[in-house]
Amino acid sequence: MIRVRGLRKRYGRTPVLFGLDFEVRPGEVFALLGPNGAGKTTTLRALLGLVRSEAETLSVAGADPRKKPLAVRRRVGYVTGGMGLYERLTGREHLVFFGRFYGLAPAELEARIAEFDRDFDLGEALSRQVAAMSSGMRQKILVARAFLHRPEVLLLDEPTAALDVFARRALLDRVEAEKRAGRAVLYSTHVLPEAEELADRVGFLYRGRLVFVGSLEEAKARYQARTLEHAFIQAVREVDADAA
Amino acid sequence: MPPSLNVFWKELLSFVRDRRALLNQVVLPLVLMPLFMFGPSYLVERLSSQAAAEAQRVAVRGAPEALEQALKEVGLVVVPDPDPEAAAREGRADAGLVYEEGRVAVYLALAQGGMKAEVLKGRIEHALGRYKAALVEARLRAAGLDPGVLEPFRVEVKDVSPPEAREAGIFGFLVPMMLLMFILTGAMPVVSDATAGEKERGTLEVLLAVPAPTGAILLGKAGAAMVAALLSTASGVGGLMLGGWLLLERAAELPGGGAATLSFRLGAEALFASLVTGVLFAAFAVGVMIFLGMFAKTYREAQTYMGFLYMVLVLPAVLLGMASSFLEPGPLLYLIPVAGPMMLLDAVLRARADLLAYVLAWGSTLVYAAVALFFAALAFRREEVVFRN
Numbered sequence: 001m002i003r004v005r006g007l008r009k010r011y012g013r014t015p016v017l018f019g020l021d022f023e024v025r026p027g028e029v030f031a032l033l034g035p036n037g038a039g040k041t042t043t044l045r046a047l048l049g050l051v052r053s054e055a056e057t058l059s060v061a062g063a064d065p066r067k068k069p070l071a072v073r074r075r076v077g078y079v080t081g082g083m084g085l086y087e088r089l090t091g092r093e094h095l096v097f098f099g100r101f102y103g104l105a106p107a108e109l110e111a112r113i114a115e116f117d118r119d120f121d122l123g124e125a126l127s128r129q130v131a132a133m134s135s136g137m138r139q140k141i142l143v144a145r146a147f148l149h150r151p152e153v154l155l156l157d158e159p160t161a162a163l164d165v166f167a168r169r170a171l172l173d174r175v176e177a178e179k180r181a182g183r184a185v186l187y188s189t190h191v192l193p194e195a196e197e198l199a200d201r202v203g204f205l206y207r208g209r210l211v212f213v214g215s216l217e218e219a220k221a222r223y224q225a226r227t228l229e230h231a232f233i234q235a236v237r238e239v240d241a242d243a244a
Numbered sequence: 245m246p247p248s249l250n251v252f253w254k255e256l257l258s259f260v261r262d263r264r265a266l267l268n269q270v271v272l273p274l275v276l277m278p279l280f281m282f283g284p285s286y287l288v289e290r291l292s293s294q295a296a297a298e299a300q301r302v303a304v305r306g307a308p309e310a311l312e313q314a315l316k317e318v319g320l321v322v323v324p325d326p327d328p329e330a331a332a333r334e335g336r337a338d339a340g341l342v343y344e345e346g347r348v349a350v351y352l353a354l355a356q357g358g359m360k361a362e363v364l365k366g367r368i369e370h371a372l373g374r375y376k377a378a379l380v381e382a383r384l385r386a387a388g389l390d391p392g393v394l395e396p397f398r399v400e401v402k403d404v405s406p407p408e409a410r411e412a413g414i415f416g417f418l419v420p421m422m423l424l425m426f427i428l429t430g431a432m433p434v435v436s437d438a439t440a441g442e443k444e445r446g447t448l449e450v451l452l453a454v455p456a457p458t459g460a461i462l463l464g465k466a467g468a469a470m471v472a473a474l475l476s477t478a479s480g481v482g483g484l485m486l487g488g489w490l491l492l493e494r495a496a497e498l499p500g501g502g503a504a505t506l507s508f509r510l511g512a513e514a515l516f517a518s519l520v521t522g523v524l525f526a527a528f529a530v531g532v533m534i535f536l537g538m539f540a541k542t543y544r545e546a547q548t549y550m551g552f553l554y555m556v557l558v559l560p561a562v563l564l565g566m567a568s569s570f571l572e573p574g575p576l577l578y579l580i581p582v583a584g585p586m587m588l589l590d591a592v593l594r595a596r597a598d599l600l601a602y603v604l605a606w607g608s609t610l611v612y613a614a615v616a617l618f619f620a621a622l623a624f625r626r627e628e629v630v631f632r633n
Contacts, residue, residue, distance in 0.1 A: 011628070048453050051627045074455040084446035088261040089254065100250045101454040129261070145450075 001026050001153050001184030002047065005057035009042055016042055017053070017208045024153075024184045029175065031195035032188040033232055034205035040188040043205070044155050047186070048073060061152045074102065077151035079142060081158030091125040091133070091141045095148055102149035109148075116144040120170070139167040143174060154178055154185045160194060172198060192229040202228065204235045211235050247456035251464025255438055259472050265433045269476040273426060277483025282490045288359070295363035300338040302368065303331035307343040310378065314371040315341075320364075339364055348372060405594070419484065420589035421561035423477060423518065424582070425554065427526045430476025431469045431533055432550050438465040439537030440546035448630065462624050466530045466617060473526040481518075517592045517602070524609040525585045529553065531616025538623040538630070560586045578604035581612045 002024040009017040017039050024030040034040050046053035047060050049069030058064055061075035085094060092113060099109040116122055122144065125137035133141070146154070156175070160168045175198055179185055189195055195202055202219055204212040212219060212235050216228055223238075225231035245253070259265060302315055303325035312322045325331045328340025332351035338361075340351035350368055354361050381391045442448035451461060533550050540546035560583035578584040578601055588605035591597035623629045 045449075045627075045631070050449065050452055051631070070455045070457070073453055076453075078450065078453045080446060080449055084450050086254065086258060086445070086447060088258045093254075093257065097250060097254050098454065100245050101247060101456050 001061060002030075002186060003057050003059040004047075005055060007043065007046060007053060007055040007058060009039075009046055009051065009053045015208065017046070020203075020205075020210050022203050022210060022213050024186050026152075026184050027179060027182045028200045029179050029185040029187055029198045031199035031202045032186060032205055033190065033192060033195055033202055033228075034188075035190055035236075038205045039208045040190075040205055041157055044078075044157050044186070044188060047155060048076060048078060074149075075152045077146035077149070077154045079146045079154075079156045079159045081161035085130045085138055085141060087131040088129055090127055090129050091122060091137070091144075092127065094130070094141050094145055095126075098145045099148050104149065112148055113144075116148065120144055120174075136164055136167040139163050139171065143171055147174070147178070152183060154183055155188075156185065157188045158190070159187075160189070160191065192227075192232055196228040204232055206236050206239055209239075211239050247454075247460040248463040248467070251451075251456075251461050252467045253464075255434060255465055255468030256471060258437065259434050259468065262433070262437075265472075269430045269433065269472065270479045273429075273476065273480035274483045274486070277480060278487035278490055281484070281487030291359055292363055295360045298360075300364050300367070303328035303337035303340045305342050307341060311343060311371070311375045314375040314378075315368070317374070318367045318371045320367060320371065339368060341368065418561065419593055420586040421557055422480065422484070423522065423589055424525055424529075424557055424586055426477040426480035427473045427522060428529055428550075428553055428557070431473035431526060431530050432547065434469040434472040435465070435530060435533040435537050436540075436543050436546040436550065438469065439534055440540035441543045443540075443630075444542045452630065458624050459621055462534065462617075462621050466527070466534060466620070469530045469533070470523070470526045473530065474522065477522055477526075514592050514595070517597065518589060520606065521585050521588055521592070521609070524606055524613060525582075527613035528581070528609055528616050531613055531618075531620045534620035535616065535623050538620070556582055557586070559583075575600050575604055579608045581608070585609050 002022075004020055004022050007017055007020040008015065020043065022030065022032075032040050032043065042051065045051045046055075046058070047065055049065030049072060053066065055066075058066060060072045063071040063075075065072040086097075089097065095113050095116070096109060099112065104112065113122075113126070117126060120140050120143070122137075122140055125133055125141055128137065130138060130141075143159075146156075154175070159171055163171065172194065175185055175187065179198075179200075185198075187195065187198060196216060199216060201213070201215050203210050204219075212222065212231075214222070219228060219231040219235075220226070223231040223234035225234055297319075299319060299321050301321045301323050303323050304312060304315070305325060305328050307315075307322075315322050323331075323337055325337065325340070328337070328342050329349075329351045330340075331337040332340035332353060338352075340349075342349045342351075350365070350372075352361050352365055352368075354365065380394070384391045384393070439448075442451065452458065532553065536549040537546040540549055560580070563583065578587055584605040588597060588601055591601055
């Protein structure tokens with residue numbers, strides 16, 4: 001579903017990604033872990049074709065985002081960490097607005113909205129303008145928006161960054177469900193316990209380099225750590241020590 | 245629904261739900277324009293009438309009886325006083341007048357008295373003029389001369405300008421600037437919100453991640469901004485026409501018969517020509533604004549960047565004011581961005597636009613609009629601009 005070989009990116013003269021290699025298979029959650037500024041968001045933007053990048057292989061849902069960005073975006077659901085919604089639109093208007101981009105006919109769109117209303121308990125969030133929504137309501141709309149067109153691949157960038165505990169739980173449960181439904185999920189976060197709960201495999205991204213890719217067990221064994229968090233910290237220390 | 249139409253729908257929906265923007269861009273021009281146009285003139289006239297109706301006191305020394313009579317005939321109260329200057333200075337009288345052979349001194353607190361003192365000055369001058377005319381006539385007759393010798397011919401000045409130009413009044417050159425300003429005022433909040441506002445909210449990245457060409461997204465945003473700009477302009481034009489109607493209806497009540505005020509009337513042809521000019525200028529302005537807005541990180545920053553456009557409007561307006569008074573603008577001036585449409589609107593309102601003016605101003609504005617939108621599209625596609633933070 002996602003195949004990346006030798007992904008490189010520079011902003012001006014500053015390189016920010018140094019040849020990343022990883023893949024995400026259908027029915028798998030791959031957690032891209034790293035501190036702020038490690039290059040997680042840039043990686044996701046490259047996968048959507050939002051930024052220029054270089055790579056030997058770059059394939060998302062069967063298409064190269066550098067050559068066919070619209071084909072990729074049609075098959076991808078994208079959630080960013082912020083509460084990026086339009087203040088003066090209602091929840092329903094958001095879903096209709098974004099649904100139309102994916103070619104959903106009005107009747108189909110209404111059926112999907114009704115389905116999400118059932119599953120996510122959207123309730124009042126559908127009729128309220130965003131300005132009058134609670135953060136939980138906003139997050140439900142954000143997630144419904146990303147999943148509305150039943151994407152094959154999900155790119156989630158710090159999706160729980162602005163969530164309260166209830167909304168966060170709902171989102172994590174939803175990601176589990178999507179994984180079971182066979183979606184490939186790239187989950188970018190610096191909250192390691194979330195990755196420990198969700199991920200099948202992880203990638204440690206540090207200063208633009210993937211310093212480890214493997215299963216959770218492999219990570220813990222490799223760094224002789226009790227938790228994923230300890231493994232990540234150990235991995236970073238080793239990189240810093242090598243650099244010194 | 246095509247992506248551009250979808251974005252257009254979203255932007256317009258956001259605009260009509262923004263009560264503050266609607267009030268500023270659509271409601272206020274309709275209400276404030278008549279007030280600005282008619283209010284000051286009406287207020288001046290009311291105050292002048294009140295001052296003229298007031299029995300103002302003039303301290304007088306040495307004035308002949310005929311002069312005192314002339315002062316009384318213009319409604320002034322004549323008070324004999326040994327020191328009229330002190331009387332005026334100390335407030336015992338509204339003015340002082342000393343008549344000595346061959347010289348009349350009038351004392352007024354002009355710097356303190358404001359409009360009331362100006363009105364009193366006018367009344368005294370009027371009375372003195374009448375007295376002087378009567379004196380000259382009497383002396384000419386006493387010398388056996390016909391008073392008509394002082395006026396060997398009469399001068400009559402007739403305005404041959406078209407009615408539209410006359411109705412524009414002497415401040416008519418301001419109308420084109422105001423029309424273009426309404427376009428900027430209407431487009432600015434929509435463009436700021438659709439560019440830097442989207443960045444600030446974090447929605448731009450999500451919007452660019454949908455399967456729609458960037459050009460279509462840009463087109464939808466530009467279309468909505470143009471509609472908002474034209475709505476604002478329509479409201480402003482409505483306000484101007486309402487104010488113009490008020491001025492024409494009550495011209496007699498205003499100083500100088502309303503001639504020295506801002507008036508405005510549009511026929512069908514002029515309305516069509518103004519609309520085309522407005523649409524082209526709106527496309528150009530929106531393109532420039534989107535380009536600027538994309539470089540801003542916040543809504544407020546975008547408004548600061550775009551604020552300079554108002555300054556750009558002022559210079560051609562000043563030139564236009566001078567041109568209408570002293571210079572004849574050459575056709576090449578119609579090619580200058582902003583100045584061209586402004587000059588064309590001025591020519592349309594004064595019914596003196598010719599085919600060359602239309603071709604040059606419309607053609608060049610169309611080209612500038614295309615260039616501005618092209619650069620806006622470039623900015624929209626540049627990741628350094630879109631993800632600048």
